[in-house]
Amino acid sequence: MSISKRVVKTVNATEMRGINRSAILELIRNNSPISRSQIASELQVSLPTVIRIVDDLIAENLVRPTGQKEWSGGRKRSLVEFNGSQHLVLGIDLGGTKIFGAVADLSGEIKYETSFLHRQSQAEESFTVLCEVIDNLIGYANGTGLPLRGIAIGVPGVVDPSVGIVRLAPSLDWMDFPLRQRLGERYTAPVIFENDVNLAALGELWFGAEPDVQDLVLMAVGTGIGAGIVINGMVYPGAHFMAGEVGYLIPDRQCLDKQFPGFGALELQASGTGIAERARRALQGQVPPEALEALTSEDVFNAARRKEPWAETILQDTIDYLAQAIAAISLILDPHVIILGGGVARSADLLIAPIQARLQEVIPLVPQIRASTLGYRAAVYGGIVQLLRFTSSFYYLQKFG
Numbered sequence: 001m002s003i004s005k006r007v008v009k010t011v012n013a014t015e016m017r018g019i020n021r022s023a024i025l026e027l028i029r030n031n032s033p034i035s036r037s038q039i040a041s042e043l044q045v046s047l048p049t050v051i052r053i054v055d056d057l058i059a060e061n062l063v064r065p066t067g068q069k070e071w072s073g074g075r076k077r078s079l080v081e082f083n084g085s086q087h088l089v090l091g092i093d094l095g096g097t098k099i100f101g102a103v104a105d106l107s108g109e110i111k112y113e114t115s116f117l118h119r120q121s122q123a124e125e126s127f128t129v130l131c132e133v134i135d136n137l138i139g140y141a142n143g144t145g146l147p148l149r150g151i152a153i154g155v156p157g158v159v160d161p162s163v164g165i166v167r168l169a170p171s172l173d174w175m176d177f178p179l180r181q182r183l184g185e186r187y188t189a190p191v192i193f194e195n196d197v198n199l200a201a202l203g204e205l206w207f208g209a210e211p212d213v214q215d216l217v218l219m220a221v222g223t224g225i226g227a228g229i230v231i232n233g234m235v236y237p238g239a240h241f242m243a244g245e246v247g248y249l250i251p252d253r254q255c256l257d258k259q260f261p262g263f264g265a266l267e268l269q270a271s272g273t274g275i276a277e278r279a280r281r282a283l284q285g286q287v288p289p290e291a292l293e294a295l296t297s298e299d300v301f302n303a304a305r306r307k308e309p310w311a312e313t314i315l316q317d318t319i320d321y322l323a324q325a326i327a328a329i330s331l332i333l334d335p336h337v338i339i340l341g342g343g344v345a346r347s348a349d350l351l352i353a354p355i356q357a358r359l360q361e362v363i364p365l366v367p368q369i370r371a372s373t374l375g376y377r378a379a380v381y382g383g384i385v386q387l388l389r390f391t392s393s394f395y396y397l398q399k400f401g
Contacts, residue, residue: 019395020045021053025062025082028054032081033066054080061086061147062106062392085109088144089387090137090151090189091380093196094130094172097223101133102380103141106149106388108207110377112140126172127182134187148189150391152383154196155179156224160241161194167241170262171223192386196220196379197244197341198235200372201228203381204339209373213336217329218372219246221322222342224267229333234396247271249328251321270321272297272343275314282310301347319351323358330359330367341372 011019023043028034031042036054040047057063064083069076084107093100095118102113114136118129134151141148157169164180166172183191201218210216218228225247229236236243248264250256255265268274275297283292303311326338340348348371359366374381388394 015395017053018393020049021056021393022395024050024053025057025392028057028063028080029082029084033068033079034081035077035079037077082107086146087149088141088146089149089384090134090141091154091383092130092133092137092152093154093199093376093379094126095156095196095223097171099129099133100376100380101137102377103137103144104380104384105146106384108381108384110380111144112137113377113380115376123173123175123177126174127177127179131186134183138187138189150190150192150387151183151187152199152380152387153179153191153193154199154379154383155193156196156226158241158245159193159195161192166193190387190391192383192390194235194382194386195226195228195237195241195244197226197228198237199228199380199382199386200341200374200378201230201339201382202235202385203374203378203383204341204372205230205233206385207374207381208339208378210337210339210370215333215335216337216339217244217333217335218339218341218378219322219326219329220342221270221340221344222272224263224273225271225325225342227329229335231333232396246325246329249325251324266321266325270318270325275300275318275344278314278317279311282314297344298346301350304350315350319354319358322351323355326355326367326369327359327363330365331363334365335367337368337370339370339372341375341378345371345375 024039027039027042036050037047040050054063058065062083063080066079066081068079085105087106089104089106091102091104097117097119098115099118100113100115103111105111155166155169156171157174158167160167164178166174166177166179168175179193180191197218197220200220201216204218205213205216214233216230220226227244227246229244247267249266251266251269260268276295279295279300280292300311300314304315329338340352352369352371356366356369372378
């Protein structure tokens with residue numbers, strides 16, 4: 001019997017410089033303004049190394065001198081800061097029914113944004129609409145005179161960025177769609193794409209209201225349900241790029257051995273779509289058909305606020321379904337925080353405290369849950385993170401022991 005051997009990879013000089021560069025850029029971004037000597041002290045890197053790397057970052061316009069100096073009893077030290085305002089990013093959250101696009105800088109300031117409803121019927125129609133959005137955003141970016149760092153796209157489905165293919169995005173009619181190749185034939189700017197909820201989770205990590213957190217899960221409850229998992233500051237994609245597909249969790253054993261076309265078992269009950277459908281069944285014959293068809297999950301939550309019995313019943317069931325999913329996420333991953341996002345998060349005031357109450361004494365540690373502070377812009381903010389990392393030879397290093 002042969003035993004396979006794992007290859008142990010060492011770090012060469014170029015990679016070591018890349019690791020130091022990533023750490024220095026991240027420290028400057030988070031702690032501007034800062035001196036070179038303070039960077040060397042914080043990271044335990046030699047001052048000459050810091051000086052060389054900072055000079056390179058200044059030459060790339062990612063870092064700039066502030067003109068300020070810091071004095072701590074010895075020689076005055078000049079300070080540098082992150083220069084994110086001089087680089088633009090195009091971010092697109094490509095939903096099946098709504099597309100949001102924005103031009104932002106690397107510091108997270110939104111310069112321009114646009115959104116519109118979209119109902120696709122063909123894969124090529126979805127691609128055409130995406131290109132129209134990109135063209136619109138590029139038109140604005142070109143008018144600023146600032147360089148374009150790249151284009152980041154959040155896709156509602158399973159993507160394989162390693163080969164540039166969208167494996168499965170039913171709402172866009174994309175199946176093994178070669179998105180990187182198709183966009184590369186049309187645009188010269190770097191293009192990255194990722195699952196939309198993964199990007200949103202990264203956005204929450206960098207730009208959300210939770211400082212010093214490196215492990216979090218964003219549970220997006222909207223048309224469907226998905227989760228973005230960030231561990232040690234990096235998205236966890238899973239072996240098949242399907243980590244976080246929590247809409248397929250099984251809320252009840254009666255769901256076993258059944259088919260749920262187009263959705264997962266949990267989504268059919270607790271997504272915005274599922275909540276609205278349960279409301280239609282509850283009100284069947286009580287309201288006009290056109291009013292039933294127009295019902296949304298937000299209508300249900302508003303009715304629950306008015307203490308309407310039918311809506312309160314749906315709300316309590318929704319709380320139970322989401323509590324089960326959050327318990328599973330918490331027990332398997334134990335993140336610092338679980339963030340509730342998506343359209344349903346607009347009613348987080350009706351959900352978070354009851355979910356936590358349901359889990360008291362049921363699991364060893366009830367997770368911290370909070371509503372997203374970034375809302376529909378979260379994926380765009382995550383695109384800023386990914387583009388800076390992918391266009392800066394970013395390394396993430398963790399020491400064991």
